Amino acid sequence: MKVKRFLSLIFIFIIVGLICILFLLYGPFSIFRDWIITTAMSTMNHQYLATWLYSDETINDCLNRNKIIEIKGETDTSLINFINYSNVQVTYKNEYERQILEKKVENNDYKIIKIEGKKYTGYIVAIYDPSRITVAASKYLGESGQYLTTISEQNSSFIGINAGGFKDAVGDGNGGIANGITISKSKFLTTYPIDGTEYVKYSMIGLNKENKLLIEKYSEEQCKRAGIRDAVTFGPVLIKNGELSEIKGNGGGGYAPRSAIGQRKDGIVLFLVLDGDRTQFRGATYQDVQEVMNRYGAINASCLDGGTSTCLTVRK
Numbered sequence: 001m002k003v004k005r006f007l008s009l010i011f012i013f014i015i016v017g018l019i020c021i022l023f024l025l026y027g028p029f030s031i032f033r034d035w036i037i038t039t040a041m042s043t044m045n046h047q048y049l050a051t052w053l054y055s056d057e058t059i060n061d062c063l064n065r066n067k068i069i070e071i072k073g074e075t076d077t078s079l080i081n082f083i084n085y086s087n088v089q090v091t092y093k094n095e096y097e098r099q100i101l102e103k104k105v106e107n108n109d110y111k112i113i114k115i116e117g118k119k120y121t122g123y124i125v126a127i128y129d130p131s132r133i134t135v136a137a138s139k140y141l142g143e144s145g146q147y148l149t150t151i152s153e154q155n156s157s158f159i160g161i162n163a164g165g166f167k168d169a170v171g172d173g174n175g176g177i178a179n180g181i182t183i184s185k186s187k188f189l190t191t192y193p194i195d196g197t198e199y200v201k202y203s204m205i206g207l208n209k210e211n212k213l214l215i216e217k218y219s220e221e222q223c224k225r226a227g228i229r230d231a232v233t234f235g236p237v238l239i240k241n242g243e244l245s246e247i248k249g250n251g252g253g254g255y256a257p258r259s260a261i262g263q264r265k266d267g268i269v270l271f272l273v274l275d276g277d278r279t280q281f282r283g284a285t286y287q288d289v290q291e292v293m294n295r296y297g298a299i300n301a302s303c304l305d306g307g308t309s310t311c312l313t314v315r316k
Helices: 001-025 031-041 056-065 095-101 148-154 218-224 286-295
Strands: 065-069 110-116 122-126 159-161 180-184 187-192 203-208 213-216 228-234 235-242 246-248 258-264 269-277 298-305 313-314
Touching: 031 056, 056 065, 095 110, 122 159, 148 159, 148 313, 159 269, 180 203, 180 218, 187 218, 203 298, 213 258, 213 298, 218 228, 228 298, 235 258, 235 286, 246 286, 258 286, 269 286, 286 298
Parallel strands: none
Antiparallel strands: 065 246, 110 122, 122 269, 159 313, 180 187, 180 228, 203 213, 203 228, 235 298, 258 269, 258 298
């Protein structure tokens, strides 16, 4: 009798569990469903998690309700005016301004600031001299990728952050073929289209020879005319010319580790990485990234490749 009762309880728990799962997946409340669809569809290799569960109509409806409407127009580089703070009296507008501008005596090159949110933890790095920022790639570009730690070590980098996306058709994470435009020290490393199109979905994110960050849907020829010296291709654009892109719902990306780059009007470049863990944090939304970048004064900002690619290296 005890065995039968135990088995009956197990059966009841299984049935209740299945009902709860089905309710979350297909019930009247869309929050959980939207989270699954947008998180899965924002990846390159795990979209099946959404397509197995939902029809194309349901997925498209969800993505239409959760998306980013990017700011139109070209980057206004006149908004960036470099300031040498060692020659001026600094008045901090707020705590975030103080964190950025209050340099450590032992390090004049950059400053790492730890940040925490309700669902994420991470770091924002202030790079005081953007002329020292360059794009570095795998030695085996076109064949296979390398870990960011290895690339950073090979280039004697003080700070490294993952940047553009890469083709990964078979899901092995090889990382050998970068998507879109990749420029390093004025040399074009790649000009591959993204998903068979000409730079429609994502933007070129690059520094020109004046060390100003441009975020544009540029072709190779346009990059040359604009004097872009270092660039990658990714997105979405979160802030442009001081205006915030409109984020509907969760922006279409759900919760995930995130990377981003931005530039303040004083020329300081910001690297941002936000992550979650399996116990307390789920990661960050596009809203979280936008809010952090805006809080720390970025007037231009775009996401970089996130998810499992999110990484920040620091040279000791």
